[in-house]
Amino acid sequence: MSFPLREASRQAGLLLAVLIVVIGGAVATESGKKSYTGYKLFSVRQNDQRQMDFLCQLQQAVEDLDFWKLDRVPGSEAHVLVPPEQVHTFRTLLAAEQIAHREIIADYSRTTDDYVFASVRSVPRKSPILTKYLRYQEMVDYLHKLALRHSNVVTVSSIGKSTEGRDIPAVTIRSPTFRARPNASQPVVFVDAGIHAREWAAPATAMYLISELVENAAQHADLLEGLSWTIVPIVNPDGYEYSHEQQRLWRKTRRQAGSSCYGIDGNRNFDFHWAEVGASNMPCADTYHGEHSFSEPETRAIRDELLQLKGRCKFYLSLHTYGQYLLYPWGWTSDLPASWKKIDEVAQAGASAIRQETGTKYTVGSSTNVLYAAAGGSDDWAFAVADVPISITMELPGGGSAGFNPPPSRIEEIVKESFVGIRAMALEVAKNYS
Numbered sequence: 001m002s003f004p005l006r007e008a009s010r011q012a013g014l015l016l017a018v019l020i021v022v023i024g025g026a027v028a029t030e031s032g033k034k035s036y037t038g039y040k041l042f043s044v045r046q047n048d049q050r051q052m053d054f055l056c057q058l059q060q061a062v063e064d065l066d067f068w069k070l071d072r073v074p075g076s077e078a079h080v081l082v083p084p085e086q087v088h089t090f091r092t093l094l095a096a097e098q099i100a101h102r103e104i105i106a107d108y109s110r111t112t113d114d115y116v117f118a119s120v121r122s123v124p125r126k127s128p129i130l131t132k133y134l135r136y137q138e139m140v141d142y143l144h145k146l147a148l149r150h151s152n153v154v155t156v157s158s159i160g161k162s163t164e165g166r167d168i169p170a171v172t173i174r175s176p177t178f179r180a181r182p183n184a185s186q187p188v189v190f191v192d193a194g195i196h197a198r199e200w201a202a203p204a205t206a207m208y209l210i211s212e213l214v215e216n217a218a219q220h221a222d223l224l225e226g227l228s229w230t231i232v233p234i235v236n237p238d239g240y241e242y243s244h245e246q247q248r249l250w251r252k253t254r255r256q257a258g259s260s261c262y263g264i265d266g267n268r269n270f271d272f273h274w275a276e277v278g279a280s281n282m283p284c285a286d287t288y289h290g291e292h293s294f295s296e297p298e299t300r301a302i303r304d305e306l307l308q309l310k311g312r313c314k315f316y317l318s319l320h321t322y323g324q325y326l327l328y329p330w331g332w333t334s335d336l337p338a339s340w341k342k343i344d345e346v347a348q349a350g351a352s353a354i355r356q357e358t359g360t361k362y363t364v365g366s367s368t369n370v371l372y373a374a375a376g377g378s379d380d381w382a383f384a385v386a387d388v389p390i391s392i393t394m395e396l397p398g399g400g401s402a403g404f405n406p407p408p409s410r411i412e413e414i415v416k417e418s419f420v421g422i423r424a425m426a427l428e429v430a431k432n433y434s
């Protein structure tokens with residue numbers, strides 16, 4: 001006798017309650033590094049509004065389900081990492097809701113170990129920027145060497161210190177002509193990356209952007225003659241190092257929050273409609289918004305830098321992974337700002353440049369309408385408070401079936417493709433604001 005679906009559906013609420021009660025605490029190995037043994041990555045098809053609503057409800061209700069990718073584009077696939085003790089209930093729930101899903105990683109710990117923590121052999125004649133995920137200190141060393149070699153174009157400074165005392169480096173890149181005849185009204189492009197620790201392809205892209213603008217300056221004269229660049233390639237160095245050393249999927253900062261948990265979500269910590277929607281008030285949650293806005297030295301560093309550039313900064317770009325989205329305000333409401341068409345034009349220029357170059361498709365739209373409402377994001381704040389007219393969050397490609405784990409062999413392809421989009425967007429900004 002088959003189990004009636006309506007009955008199963010009625011039971012879904014009960015199952016959801018069961019799922020919430022199960023506590024899938026982090027399993028730490030002797031070295032203290034979190035083990036992901038038995039964690040499975042699922043791809044979940046969401047065909048219509050009902051299924052999208054269900055997944056959104058599931059994400060909000062069950063903290064231990066790690067939604068790597070979740071949007072509200074009908075027909076898209078969500079990616080969810082499920083702890084071993086919840087796999088059975090998770091599958092039963094989706095089956096009861098008639099939601100198609102498939103396992104894409106059977107045991108996440110294997111992927112992690114094979115691709116990421118293994119030492120990477122260096123490929124001769126290629127820059128390490130293209131072949132491995134640089135550690136924080138390697139990034140800083142590279143930036144200082146670059147500034148020494150190209151002192152007429154680059155300066156490196158620290159815009160603040162992280163909770164654990166690491167400098168947050170900022171790179172300023174200007175053409176030699178600008179240095180000879182400074183022009184205070186030259187528009188500034190501000191790019192940051194790595195506010196979310198685990199999104200390693202983002203700092204990798206920022207580092208490649210820096211290296212291209214400086215080491216390949218002759219080819220990019222158009223990007224330097226009309227624009228100045230400030231690039232912060234690693235906003236959250238503590239979290240980034242922690243995600244290399246201890247817990248690959250760490251997202252937040254590393255300040256103690258609450259009695260037993262660490263970290264706040266930097267991209268929910270900015271002071272614009274802070275904590276109103278899409279952020280958690282529980283210190284252990286991955287989207288914890290902090291005790292108050294700008295509670296973190298890392299977000300204050302970005303705030304202060306953008307305020308200093310107020311009036312001059314015309315383009316704020318925040319690099320994240322993953323999902324191939326170009327997102328703009330608002331993130332706190334489904335309404336659009338009055339000037340949304342101007343931002344949309346810039347984002348569309350980036351998306352079509354990438355599509356022409358490699359065929360990779362980006363979805364363009366406001367954060368709330370493409371993803372879900374989430375207040376306290378840096379892009380909303382940059383747009384509304386720091387008066388940056390073009391403010392965009394770029395969700396880079398992930399690692400295909402490996403999700404957050406693009407193997408180092410894919411770094412070159414990802415950063416070069418992303419550069420094409422960033423270049424096109426910057427030129428569009430230069431055209432309108434120079």
Ligand SMILES: [Zn+2]
Pocket residue numbers: 196199267320321
């Ligand atoms: Zn992110």
